[in-house]
Amino acid sequence: MRRWGPGRFLVLFVVVLVSAFLIVPVFISIIGSFSGYWGLTMFEKGLTLRWYAYVWENYSHTIKFSVIIAAATVMIDILLGVPAAYALSKGHSRWSTGLEELLSVPVAIPGIAIALALIQTHNYLSGSWLFIVVGHVIFTMPLMLRAVTAALRTAKLAAMEEAAASLGAGRCTRLIRVVVPNVRDAIIAGSLMVLTMSLGEFNLTFFLYTPLTMTMPVGLYESYASLRLEIGSAYTTLFLLFTLPLMALIQYLGSEKVEGRGF
Amino acid sequence: MISRRMADKLWVSGLLLPAILTVAYYFIYPMLVLGLTSLHSEAGPSIVHYTDILTKPRYRESLFDTIFLSVAVTLVTLAISTLLSMVLVRWEFPLKKLYQALITFPLSFPGVVVGFMIIILFGRTGVIPNVTAQLTGRPLLRIAYTNGGLFLAYLYFSIPKVTMTMVGSVHKLDMRLEEAARSLGATPAVTFRRVVLPALSPALVSAGALCFATSMSAFGTAFTLAQNISVLPVLMYTEYTLSFQIEAASAMAITLGVITLLFNYAYRTIGERG
Numbered sequence: 025m026r027r028w029g030p031g032r033f034l035v036l037f038v039v040v041l042v043s044a045f046l047i048v049p050v051f052i053s054i055i056g057s058f059s060g061y062w063g064l065t066m067f068e069k070g071l072t073l074r075w076y077a078y079v080w081e082n083y084s085h086t087i088k089f090s091v092i093i094a095a096a097t098v099m100i101d102i103l104l105g106v107p108a109a110y111a112l113s114k115g116h117s118r119w120s121t122g123l124e125e126l127l128s129v130p131v132a133i134p135g136i137a138i139a140l141a142l143i144q145t146h147n148y149l150s151g152s153w154l155f156i157v158v159g160h161v162i163f164t165m166p167l168m169l170r171a172v173t174a175a176l177r178t179a180k181l182a183a184m185e186e187a188a189a190s191l192g193a194g195r196c197t198r199l200i201r202v203v204v205p206n207v208r209d210a211i212i213a214g215s216l217m218v219l220t221m222s223l224g225e226f227n228l229t230f231f232l233y234t235p236l237t238m239t240m241p242v243g244l245y246e247s248y249a250s251l252r253l254e255i256g257s258a259y260t261t262l263f264l265l266f267t268l269p270l271m272a273l274i275q276y277l278g279s280e281k282v283e284g285r286g287f
Numbered sequence: 288m289i290s291r292r293m294a295d296k297l298w299v300s301g302l303l304l305p306a307i308l309t310v311a312y313y314f315i316y317p318m319l320v321l322g323l324t325s326l327h328s329e330a331g332p333s334i335v336h337y338t339d340i341l342t343k344p345r346y347r348e349s350l351f352d353t354i355f356l357s358v359a360v361t362l363v364t365l366a367i368s369t370l371l372s373m374v375l376v377r378w379e380f381p382l383k384k385l386y387q388a389l390i391t392f393p394l395s396f397p398g399v400v401v402g403f404m405i406i407i408l409f410g411r412t413g414v415i416p417n418v419t420a421q422l423t424g425r426p427l428l429r430i431a432y433t434n435g436g437l438f439l440a441y442l443y444f445s446i447p448k449v450t451m452t453m454v455g456s457v458h459k460l461d462m463r464l465e466e467a468a469r470s471l472g473a474t475p476a477v478t479f480r481r482v483v484l485p486a487l488s489p490a491l492v493s494a495g496a497l498c499f500a501t502s503m504s505a506f507g508t509a510f511t512l513a514q515n516i517s518v519l520p521v522l523m524y525t526e527y528t529l530s531f532q533i534e535a536a537s538a539m540a541i542t543l544g545v546i547t548l549l550f551n552y553a554y555r556t557i558g559e560r561g
Binding site for chain 1: 295298299300302303306307310313314317318321324367370371374386388389390391392393394395397399400401405408410417421439441442443446447448475476500501504510511523533536537540541543544547548
């Protein structure tokens with residue numbers, strides 16, 4: 025089994041090539057963000073932090089705005105998604121799976137289609153940060169719902185709830201003091217997923233933003249269009265500072281599937 | 288007095304209601320209006336904007352280009368991801384966890400960043416052209432803004448996604464079957480073709496459906512790289528913003544939505560069975 029035939033070397037070659045293709049540009053982008061001038065070589069004009077200063081001056085508002093949008097999206101997803109997941113776990117299995125499917129549909133629809141639909145019906149929100157939050161909530165709530173529903177299915181809550189009820193706890197108390205603490209990990213995992221999705225969302229946001237409500241990915245697009253690799257790299261590196269720790273944490277917590285992301 | 292069962296039902300419905308109303312008002316209602324717009328024409332309701340996608344040369348070309356690109360990306364991605372997922376499951380090497388994390392990171396990139404990664408590799412002063420210019424005196428593979436660049440960009444987001452969906456299925460493969468085949472004298476290649484591939488085929492079909500859906504609806508990546516080719520999502524955007532053809536754009540949006548919904552459904556149902 026462990027003999028290294030020519031086939032195995034071919035596999036190794038392909039794997040190395042593909043891995044380099046995926047990983048190398050990320051590091052080049054980080055290195056290049058310090059380049060004084062990115063021409064045929066990167067460092068003939070030395071190292072600089074100039075591009076970071078430039079990006080901060082021109083785009084720091086997009087970073088702050090993205091963080092606000094992502095935080096609001098997570099909060100609304102929790103407030104809407106956790107009670108809904110709990111209710112679905114209590115309901116009759118036939119219509120509750122149907123409803124779960126229905127609530128999950130937005131994740132399977134391209135962001136640009138949702139955006140074009142939102143523009144035609146809720147354009148009065150245009151220019152408001154809420155417009156973007158609405159788009160992100162529609163698109164990310166299924167992820168929160170799925171994470172919590174899965175946890176509720178495995179947690180043995182019925183007995184605990186009964187015990188709590190027999191001690192006089194009302195429905196609301198049971199939800200907050202018994203159910204939520206037991207699915208806390210799923211809520212955290214779902215929140216991390218939603219944060220990552222929201223911070224990186226471009227397709228939907230691009231249709232809904234105005235110059236005053238520009239998020240990080242939209243700003244990134246603008247900086248790439250300027251064709252200055254140094255600036256694009258510095259901005260991208262700042263973006264990675266936000267999303268890569270989140271991704272690492274998601275992986276650490278063990279959910280490796282990142283679904284529902286459109287590119 | 289309402290009974291306890293009644294109260295339970297009310298409580299459960301009350302918990303569901305905010306989520307359902309939100310989805311109804313901000314998703315279902317807008318999608319219905321999108322559908323109505325796509326059927327709107329000056330002479331009353333008609334499907335002319337859908338038939339236009341198939342008959343107007345510019346639209347049809349874009350549709351076929353997008354389908355062709357997505358099929359090609361799906362096939363190449365499946366081949367590469369099968370290898371990668373088998374390596375991830377079966378090979379042991381140092382820093383494997385870190386390696387897995389590194390090749391999964393692109394999953395968190397927006398499409399525009401994926402496009403930028405291709406510009407960094409294959410752009411005018413990209414890594415590959417620069418290095419080959421140093422070595423051979425001539426820059427090679429300055430293809431970021433060509434069809435080839437777009438193809439590579441789609442591979443860039445597809446490979447991590449498909450690999451991660453296949454890892455679970457590779458885990459479930461029964462290695463005893465392969466050992467049996469080997470002990471009966473089958474070469475590794477034959478074992479792979481006759482034992483591994485058939486066992487993986489539901490996973491391949493399911494992951495392929497996901498990959499196709501993702502490629503068909505990709506927007507940001509193509510938007511960053513596209514110069515003269517225009518995939519359907521980008522065409523939809525230009526028809527809406529530059530040509531003010533909101534009915535045509537809506538028909539394209541619905542078409543894309545139906546395609547991705549169907550393929551996402553195939554991905555989930557086949558994936559659950561496999």
